Amino acid sequence: MQSIYMDHAATTPLATEVLEEMTVIWQGPGGNPSSVHAFGRNAKQQLGRARDRIATQLHCSPAELIFTSGGTESDNLGLAGAAWAQRKAGRDHIITTAIEHHAVLHAVDRLEEQGFRVTRLLPDASGAIVPAQVIEAMNEQTALVSVMLVNNETGTVQPIEQIGAAARERGILFHVDAIQALGRLPLRLREMPVDLASFSAHKINGPQGIGALYVAKGTRFEPQLLGGPQERNRRAGTENVAGACGFARALELAESRRESKRERMLQLRQRFLELLSDLIGRDAFILNGGSSEQVPDILNLSFPGVSAESLLMNLDIEGIAVSGGSACSSGALSRSHVLTAMGLSEQLAGSAVRFSFGLGNTMEEIEYSAQIVATLVLRIRTTA
Ligand SMILES: Cc1ncc(COP(=O)(O)O)c(C=O)c1O
Structure with missing residues (x-):
């Protein structure tokens, strides 16, 4: 059969080239990127190179990337990180859509339970979000807008440019779940009106359990996982070095083809x-x-x-x-x-x-x- x-x-499925690159790391001396000895410095260098390679492909600065455990964490961290930071500036309203992945929907539900006000917009019959409706929902209290770039169920590409530009004019942060867009659409983050974007490696023939959150330079952000100073104090926890290298290789392959x-x-x-x-x-x-x-x-x-x-x-x-x-x-x-x-x-x-x-x-x-x-x-x- x-x-x-x-x-x-x-x-x-994991690409062979990705597996090969990760195997080299796993079979190597190991080391915690936070350790000061040679093993740690080696791991730190590998992690740094992976971040540089991903930043090159996504057209952003390496410092703007936070490694996470995958798309779900990137969405949760992006939303909570931006919402709580904006709350400090007196903004407590979130706009999102009814067609987001549960990683966004449930994270927004939690923020609502914690006191944020939420507007959830419906798509039109073709599954597309109407930018004018999103813009109409924006007000002076709006902290954050979250709209996905490619819908995981229908493959619909959402009109994020217009939404992002309007958010920017109003001091509203814009989060984009770009998990299904990676490897499918050209992404030049620096040129996009996006403050935060979520990615996941296993959707592009990379390993499961690693993702990234893009946080544009200067974006207000409140860390959620607390502990060590990893990821420039934005996401505590020992990094997944082999995963990050696998993600970098998978993204290079995906972009080249x-x-x-x-x-x-x-x-x-x-x-x-x-x-x-x-x-x-x-x-x-x-x-x-x-x-x-x-x-x-x-x-x-x-x-x-x-x-x-x-x-x-x-x-x-x-x-x-x-x-x-x-x-x-x-x-x-x-x-x-x-x-x-x-x-x-x-x-x-x-x-x-x-x-x-x-x-x-x-x-x-x-x-x-x-x-x-x-x-x-x-x-x-x-x-x-
Ligand atoms: C649009 C979208 N967002 C978020 C996720 C969650 O990503 P992960 O499986 O890496 O946690 C997925 C995965 O299906 C997705 O398609």
Whole structure:
């Protein structure tokens, strides 16, 4: 039986080059970057080089990067760090959207429990946030705006430029969850109207358990993890040196092939949709977010009359790994908050499956998967 992985928005396989670079560190003498002896100095140098390499790729200063344990921590730290610092300046209002990842949504919920006022904006029917609505929600008490760059469920690219520019004019900090944008969109942080941005290595064929938070120079920021003086006193804890080096290598690889990958992903997407249309008819599925700008490798499809849970389980039996919406906790699917916010009915949201392609996927796999999806959809529809 084939084994086909089509869930790259969840995580990606580790690139061989990344593993090799990390293995060298793990097999080396080791050392704590905070130690003053030669072992420590060596580890510190490795960490510093990794930070420099990531900063080069992201077009920012190395001092503007804080290493974290991944995307969730970057989001939590970015939001709390900026919100509490702004609170000291008398600002206690946060604007975010209903389509953010739970790492943002739940972090904002916590800030609300702690006394911040929160405005949560809905997207339009295509899944895009409307900048004018965000700008309208801004006021003199607004501390922070948080809007993601690429949605992890629909692949929709959000219009952050206009939002960021308006925030800047008003002294409001702007946080962007750029976790799904990394390796997909060009990111020149220095030129973007963004104060804080979150990244995660395992979405770009890097290791799990390492991420980064960009905090632009001069941004008010309150550390959340307390302890040692690591990361310029902004995030205590012994750093993940091998992870940071793996992240740097993964990002260099991702950037070097970003354009060629995009072309390939477009071809895979087109072929998949074309074949599916031929086999079950264009009316048998809905491309969620299809009328907004989307990255090519995240494809969210609703199959009316088909339960996503059945489709997912049957695809798994056939060796094809995909995801339903994004929320899959303890093996159970819950209705996608993103699709619900876009106004999809319960039935359509409950029939949505996310296919996310990656570097390892071949055209043969795409064609085979489209055929299996078509067979299963027809079968499930007739037995439902
Ligand atoms: C948009 C977005 N934000 C945050 C996260 C959380 O990142 P991590 O898995 O590295 O904690 C993810 C991961 O799926 C994501 O897609």
